[in-house]
Structures are given as structure tokens and as C-alpha cells.
Amino acid sequence: MKRAVSATAGRLWPNATALVLAAGFVFPVYWMFSTAFKPTRDIVTDEPVWFPFHGTAEHFATAVHAPHFWTLAANSVLVTVLAVGLSLVIALCGAFALTRMRFRGRRGILLTFMIAQMAPWEVMVISIYLIVRDADLLNSLAPLTCFYMLMVLPFTLLTLRGHVAAVPRELEESAMVDGCSRRQAFRKVVFPLLAPGLMATSLFGFITAWNEFPLVLVLNKEPAMGTLPLWLSQFQSQFGDDWGATMAAASIFAVPVLVLFLVLQRKAVGGLTSGAVKG
Incomplete structure (x- = not known):
């Protein structure tokens, strides 16, 4: 008892x-x-x-009819999706190479990605601004896409490396014995087993790129070339003490992340934990 x-x-x-x-x-x-x-x-x-x-619903109507809302929403979706997609492709190739191949400098590359993951991006905003300014790319979405991809790439690669290492090498070798090339064995055998890891890293990358604020604040000053975080920060200055419209704008900004998390949460959490088992 x-x-x-x-x-x-x-x-x-x-x-x-x-x-x-x-x-x-x-x-x-x-x-x-x-x-x-x-x-x-x-x-x-x-x-x-x-x-x-x-x-x-009048506050939501006020929010979506704010200047440049739909343009900035399209900018956010475009930049986030491109950044996450590019980081997944590059990280997947890099994780496979770091896991399945042995070459000089492999440990140094891993250490570099770990250091990059720990580095705070805010301290590099000034140097990034100078690079983009000298390249005459201010008020453009291309630098945002590039740097957002670099922000999420270290975590994506390190996580996917654990997932690739968790896939038995024998499965890939058996496919190659049956006539598959290394590329075909990866596409037909290894890649389908990496779905949880891809979901976990894509969710993390989406949240990181979708919420990023300091970089777009510095690089994109034109009203129509920003993203939703910048729009949300300036919303109250446009509408004063209209707290209903401000909360509606914040709700609209939060909905995509909440929906994506609710859809992927189970597989994403499983992907993060399974990717930490080996590697």
C-alpha cells in the first residue's frame, strides 16, 4: 500500500x-x-x-488591409521555403558524405559546423550588412535567402548526420550488390528512412527563418521588400493603440508556425531523438 x-x-x-x-x-x-x-x-x-x-473579425480585416501585407507575406513564404529547401539539400548531401565516406579533414569540418551552430548571428549583422552593401544587394530577397539558409544549415547537417549514421550500412551495400549505383542506393534505400529527420530539421529551419528579425531590419529598408516580422514590429506605430488589430496581426504571423508544428510535432520530436542515438 x-x-x-x-x-x-x-x-x-x-x-x-x-x-x-x-x-x-x-x-x-x-x-x-x-x-x-x-x-x-x-x-x-x-x-x-x-x-x-x-x-x-474586424481586427483581422484591419490587419490584412494594412499596407504591403500580402507582399510581405509572400516575401516571408518565398524566403523561408527557399532557405529551408536549400539547407535540406546541402545538409543531406553533406551528412551522407561525412557519415559514409572517410577523407582527410572530416573531423575539422564537423568541428566547424558545431562552432557555426554556437555562434550568435546577431554579432555578425554589421559585417553581413557591409558585404551585402558592397555587393549592391540591399533591399533584395536573395541575401536574406542565402543567410537564412546558412543560419539553419549547421543544425540541419548535424541532425541529419545522426539519422544517416543510424541507417545500417548493410542496407545500402545490399542494394549496390543488387545492381544499384551509390546514388540509386541512397535515393531508394537511405532517403525514405530519413523522413523523420527531414521533418524535424525542416520544422526547426522554418521557425528560425520565419521569425528572423535583426537581419531583415538592417538589410531591407524598402517597405515592400521586408518580411512579416518587420511588418509586425511596425504595425503598432501605424495603428497606434489599436490592440485588437495588433493582436490580430500577431495571430496571423503565428498561425503558419502553429499549424506546421501541430502537423509535424509527433514525427519531428521522434526525428530529433532518433537522430541523437548514433553518429
Whole structure:
């Protein structure tokens, strides 16, 4: 009996802690979305309105009709998708080479990527600005795509390297014995087994590139050449104390990340943990 009570108590405090932490993380998100649907009179009232029973979509209409919204949304999608796609292709090739091949300087390359992963990008904004300015590429999406790809590349390569190492070499060798070339063996045998790792790294890369703010703030000054984080930072200065429209803009910005996370969360978490087993 005492052992059962002790086991129950041992499970109780971790669950209670998890609930408290979950509430702390979830409540600001709920308050953002609920405020976006509240009429203005319920936002500025002294008594907080916890549930918007009489919701309205007027704040979302204000947000999407803000200047350059659709242009900046298209810019964000284009830059993020291209950066994540390029990083996946390069990292997949690099991870396969670092895992399956033996060559001089292999450990040095891995160490370089680890150092790049730890380096804070904010301290390099000035040097990046000088490079882009001298190349006459300010107010262009190409530098953003390139540097966003470089931001997520180290993590992507290191994670995919663990996944490639977890695939038994014998599977690839058996395919090559059956007549496949190395490229065909990778495409038909190894690549399908890397889906969890690709999902995990693509989710991380999407969040990183989608939320990036300091670089676009420095490089792209023209209103139509920015991205949604820059638009969101300037939204309140355009609409003053319209908190409903501000929360609607923040909700619109957060929806793609939330949807992608909800769709990929199970496979992404499994991909991160399985990629850390070997390599």
C-alpha cells in the first residue's frame, strides 16, 4: 500500500509541474488569439473579458488591409521555403558524405559546423550588412535567402548526420550488390528512412527563418521588400493603440508556425531523438 502511494506521489508532482508550465506557455497564446477576436470595448474595459462570446473579425480585416501585407507575406513564404529547401539539400548531401565516406579533414569540418551552430548571428549583422552593401544587394530577397539558409544549415547537417549514421550500412551495400549505383542506393534505400529527420530539421529551419528579425531590419529598408516580422514590429506605430488589430496581426504571423508544428510535432520530436542515438 505504501509503495503504491509512493508511486502515485512520484507521478503526481511531475504531472503537476508539467501542467503549470503548459498553462504558463499556453495562456499568452490564448490571450493573443482571444484579444484578436474581442470587440474594442471588451479590450479596453477595466474588467478583463476571459472569453470573447461576441467575437468579431474586424481586427483581422484591419490587419490584412494594412499596407504591403500580402507582399510581405509572400516575401516571408518565398524566403523561408527557399532557405529551408536549400539547407535540406546541402545538409543531406553533406551528412551522407561525412557519415559514409572517410577523407582527410572530416573531423575539422564537423568541428566547424558545431562552432557555426554556437555562434550568435546577431554579432555578425554589421559585417553581413557591409558585404551585402558592397555587393549592391540591399533591399533584395536573395541575401536574406542565402543567410537564412546558412543560419539553419549547421543544425540541419548535424541532425541529419545522426539519422544517416543510424541507417545500417548493410542496407545500402545490399542494394549496390543488387545492381544499384551509390546514388540509386541512397535515393531508394537511405532517403525514405530519413523522413523523420527531414521533418524535424525542416520544422526547426522554418521557425528560425520565419521569425528572423535583426537581419531583415538592417538589410531591407524598402517597405515592400521586408518580411512579416518587420511588418509586425511596425504595425503598432501605424495603428497606434489599436490592440485588437495588433493582436490580430500577431495571430496571423503565428498561425503558419502553429499549424506546421501541430502537423509535424509527433514525427519531428521522434526525428530529433532518433537522430541523437548514433553518429
